[in-house]
Amino acid sequence: MFITYAILAALMSVVLLASASAKFTRPKRLVDQMSTLGLPYRMLPFLGVAQVAGAAGLIIGLWRGPLGIAAAVGLTLYFIGAVAAHLRAGDHKGAPPAGVLTIVAVVLIALRAATL
Template sequence: MFIAYAIVAAFMSVVLLASAGAKFTRPRRLVDQMATLGLPYRVLPFLGAAQVAGAGGLIIGLWRGPLGIAAAVGLTLYFIGAVAAHLRAGDYKGAPPAAVLTLVAVVLIALRAATL
């Protein structure tokens, strides 16, 4: 189970860091999407920082199990919020990727809890 956690945590961390990088560099496509969701431009750095913190927590969670679980719980809540934001705005194409990432975060909770 630990190896599965390590693999999934590494994958999720790469995805999170790529997404955070986009939030910090603010490409036009992302800015337009955030405007569609009704999120102000100024929240992008905070969303990116939350993703970097989540990725770091997952990786540190390889050595400190409870921190990995806490990071996965935080990411679960983050992505539940993302799904809700997409659905509220009527962006039904944007909700499924966020829902998949929510499920991956839940799997990470289960995998790390199983290896404590």
């Protein structure tokens, strides 16, 4: 199970870092989406930092199990918030990807907890 956690944590970290990069570079598509969701423009750096911290926590969690679990819990909450924001704004196309990432974060919690 540890190898499964390591692979899934690495893949999730790549996704998180790509998403964080977009939040820091602020492409028009992302800025428009945040506006549609009703999130202020100034939230983008905070969201990017949260994603970088989550990715780092998952990777460090390879050696420090409780930190990996804490990172996955934080990401679960982050993506639950993303799903809620999309649904509240009526963006039914944006909710499923955030929902999938929520599920992946929950699986990461279970995998890392099983390998402590």
